Amino acid sequence: MTGIETSPGDHTALWPAPTADGAVDATVTVPGSKSVTNRGLILAALAAEPGWLRRPLRSRDTVLMADALRAMGVGIEETVSDGAFGAGGSGGGEAWRVIPAGLHGPATIDVGNAGTVMRFLPPVASLSDGPVRFDGDPRSHERPLHGVIDALRSLGARIDDDGRGALPMTVHGGGALDGGPVRIDASSSSQFVSALLLSAPRFNQGVEVRHVGSALPSLPHIRMTVDMLRAAGARVDTPEAGGEPGVWRVAPSALLGRDLVVEPDLSNAAPFLAAALVTGGRVTIPDWPEHTTQPGDALRQIFTDMGGSCELTDAGLTFTGTGRITGIDADLHEVGELTPVIAAVAALADSESVLRGIAHLRLHETDRLAALTKEINELGGDVAETEDGLRINPRPLHGGIFHTYEDHRLATAAAVLGLTVEGVQIENVATTAKTLPDFPGLWTGMLDAAPSAARGA
Incomplete structure (x- = not known):
């Protein structure tokens, strides 16, 4: 881009x-929603077939996300629609076609200072075939990432972070991840939960995320993640749907390639x-x-x-x-x-x-x-x-x-x-x-x- x-x-x-x-x-x-655009990019990259994002946001955070997925082998093509999606969108009738591919390393990812990039992509990198190094702006080194790192390790991922629980770090992807139950404290960021849920359909056992800390912030963003997963064909159990309080379960499944219009x-x-x-x-x-x-x-x-x-x-x-x-x-x-x-x-x-x-x-x-x-x-x-x-x-x-x-x-x-x-x-x-x-x-x-x-x- x-x-x-x-x-x-x-x-x-x-x-x-x-x-x-x-x-x-x-x-x-x-312009379009950053939160929807970056979640949509990840779900499209992990899908079983190509998909579209229409009216995507083009900003520093979303370009960093797209470039990171490209570095791991995902195809993202820019097109301009016939104008049907132009009103209210970023870049007129712009649309991005996302073509899934086998994720691979070695790759180096610049997260900038984007929480969605630094937290959502390590689970994706754990599915890659090869090492993926993450780094970013100086402030990104100070932002909490331990919830994602500790959770991925408990699910079978190998991560080198020199014990910091923060960036920079390298995720050594093995082509797959077992998944299963995991306990995390996401009280510092709801993105810890969303990060695991977004990639969970591709884990061998899916995932059961159990929040064990104080009250979760920004619950609407977790609801956004769940809604977008379900729209892509994933099976998700949530506390709001009668499930256990503080527990989210995602079953392993193939994800659909969607035609998504970004709000x-x-x-x-x-x-x-x-x-x-x-x-x-x-x-x-x-x-x-x-x-x-x-x-x-x-x-x-x-x-x-x-x-x-x-x-x-x-x-x-x-x-x-x-x-x-x-x-x-x-x-x-x-x-x-x-x-x-x-x-x-x-x-x-x-x-x-x-x-x-x-x-x-x-x-x-x-x-x-x-x-x-x-x-x-x-x-x-x-x-x-x-x-x-x-x-x-x-x-x-x-x-x-x-x-x-x-x-x-x-x-x-x-x-x-x-x-x-x-x-x-x-x-x-x-x-x-x-x-x-x-x-x-x-x-x-x-x-x-x-x-x-x-x-x-």
Whole structure:
């Protein structure tokens, strides 16, 4: 694949966040879901026949996933459809044809700082014929991976990580994996569970994953994994379907090659919906699904509770702000990735907010709780970390540099603040390419569509 920058961007560049002169009024086409695209790529690569991904997201994380699968022998061809899938998609009518092949090494995989790549692919590599080495950005070496490593070892895989439980490491694929029952603590990342489930149909015995830690974060992402496995023909037993609590079972089976249309990334819609809320305007996101497992769907209720209203029609989701932002007390345990933008909105509200259940965000692309506290406070805010979240007391804010720590969601949160706070400069806005290509262009385009032009774009 070509046409996308796969480095985190210029760490020193500063982007003046545009300030809105009035209420925004725009339609914003959000590219496809990263979570769906990367799960779809893996399931297609492990299928018994070729498949398609239509409207895939083309971003740093998904290009890294595709390149990694290619390195292990999977064919991924880019095509352009006849336009039937163009509305709301990334790259117009773009589609990727995935051609499964015998997985092989030696191969070297760059995971960047993508949790889906560093955690979902080691089980795939265990099925390869030969060694597969994993490495990535410096931050990737600090992110938890022990759950996947320990689980794979207990299932029969051989992994060299020098005892770190983290990257860099080498998976010595033996062409197959026995599978069977495994106990893991996935309280630091639900991706540990999804990683094992996605490859489980190809394990000789399938897998029984038993979570033995404290409450799992981001359960909607596990539900997404399960739904996509079932759509590909896998047999999955889950706690929600009457199974044992905290246990997921996947039977060994062949996977179907699907023709998958990727939904818009609803979590990436967060800053645009927030723009309607903080400016008292209106933003429409086309192709918002009526039913979805994406955590971003929770934005409809969360932002309504903070003072707006929404309407879901055949045209998409239209969110309207009232000009007033109300603080909230919310448990975001299942939708933690939405926290940065919600925190930015809360910093502009008229009353205190308490965001709870998100201690696991300390282990994401950066320590998101510490970063949000530091950066909002340096603009004049009053944010305090709690044991499992943030307490935000709105204060008048002023301009300044907002550091992003190579975290795409910190950058989009800063852009929301910049709508009403003049002089906000975002360090390394290019890091948004991790999941949202050309965010600056989408952002300024939204503001240019409003009756009043934006300053500072």
